[in-house]
Amino acid sequence: MGKKQKNGGDGSPAEMEAAGRAYGIPCQELMTMLEERDRNALIEAGGVSGLADKLHTDLSKGISSTASGEYSIDSRRKAFGPNKFKYPPPKSFFRLLAEAFKDVTVIILCFAAIVSLIIGVAFEEKREEYGYVEGIAIVLVILVVTVVQASIDFSKERKFRQLNSVKDNYDVMCIRDGENIRVPAEEIVVGDVVKITAGDKLAADGIFIEGSNLKANESAMTGEVIDISKSSEKDPFVISGTSISEGVGHILVVAVGERSQWGLILKTLIVEPEDTPLQERLDSLAMNIGKIG
Structure with missing residues (x-):
């Protein structure tokens, strides 16, 4: 050798x-x-x-x-x-988590949670009926969904890099x-x-x-x-x-x-994926639902 x-x-x-x-x-x-x-x-x-x-x-x-x-x-x-x-630098879990919060549906849910919490706390009648619980529930759902999505993306990112290291070695x-x-x-x-x-x-x-x-x-x-x-x-x-x-x-x-x-x-090929037509329609639908709500 x-x-x-x-x-x-x-x-x-x-x-x-x-x-x-x-x-x-x-x-x-x-x-x-x-x-x-x-x-x-x-x-x-x-x-x-x-x-x-x-x-x-x-x-x-x-x-x-x-x-x-x-x-x-x-x-x-x-x-x-x-x-x-040269492959793109790996994204950290917290960056993926931040990206999950940029989803239109998640943003609308965050807005709904804030409104629900304000109404549930500001009005005495709602406080007595525990109206703020609905807002807290929405917040918990948002946290669970975003953490799970970020975890899945982080796992996929690691596997992708492991495969590349083996493929090129x-x-x-x-x-x-x-x-x-x-x-x-x-x-x-x-x-x-x-x-x-x-x-x-x-x-x-x-x-x-x-x-x-x-x-x-x-x-x-x-x-x-x-x-x-x-x-x-x-x-x-x-x-x-x-x-x-x-x-x-x-x-x-x-x-x-x-x-x-x-x-x-x-x-x-190594570029950020764009939203599919279906994802764009779902985002548009989510925004319309948010406006109606």
């Missing part, structure tokens, strides 16, 4: 541009090539061997794990980003210093030569180098269930987030993390 390298941070665009000057092709150009699966751009770059030269990679020996300076593993992370995905076989070594997927960098076999999940975007009967299942990206044959002539682009269904081969990594095709899609 090779030595584990320190993970470099994902710098600002200016820092990435400065670090990327050492390489013969900018990060954005590689991303565009993969996104458009542009074979002409690949040919103009000199094919996979030309890309390897620009990325200072030996296709048979891989990158050097002991290189220092502008071609070190750390400098590759600065130039092309780390192979990590696996090893990849790559070539460094001329040796086959296994490294965590998050330590893969642009320029790495990765060995892929049937059943492997693609940890990064890459360009086909060589292989035998290599086929990829790209249904996660395209929705098509047909396996796609990979070769220099037909389709040399191997996309992250997909899996290898058949064969064996080697690829040159050209995009990782948030700049990979899977990373770009993931960023669009």
